[in-house]
Amino acid sequence: MIRGLKIALIAWGAIGILMGLAFIFFPRELGDMVGYEEGPAYVPYFLASLGGAFIAASVFFIVAARDPLKHILWVKFAILWSSLGVVLGLYSIIRDYVNFSQAGMGLIIDAVFTVAFLALYPWRAARGG
Numbered sequence: 001m002i003r004g005l006k007i008a009l010i011a012w013g014a015i016g017i018l019m020g021l022a023f024i025f026f027p028r029e030l031g032d033m034v035g036y037e038e039g040p041a042y043v044p045y046f047l048a049s050l051g052g053a054f055i056a057a058s059v060f061f062i063v064a065a066r067d068p069l070k071h072i073l074w075v076k077f078a079i080l081w082s083s084l085g086v087v088l089g090l091y092s093i094i095r096d097y098v099n100f101s102q103a104g105m106g107l108i109i110d111a112v113f114t115v116a117f118l119a120l121y122p123w124r125a126a127r128g129g
Helices: 002-025 027-034 043-066 072-094 100-120 123-128
Strands: none
Touching (some): 027 043, 027 100, 043 072, 072 100
């Protein structure tokens, strides 16, 4: 179970780093890819800031994968990050900020990792540690 959690954390971290780099270096291309209209000139700044946050958190997800029990708070943070992605994605779709074709892939990826992290979380070992 710990091995599966390690793999999930590394995969989540790698995806986060790639997304962060994409937000920093290719914000307009990402927007075009999912059908967003051209926004105000400051939007790439916000996306670059978001990309930096993705990279920073993802580095620590990968570090936490080396010893998830020692870094259990980062495992909990990964669960929170992915589950908030699901909640905020659904909220944005419900409020018509975006449609499913724009936010669906991120929503599905967040949901898959939320389920994986909860299923692989070392409940007994974390409680006893």
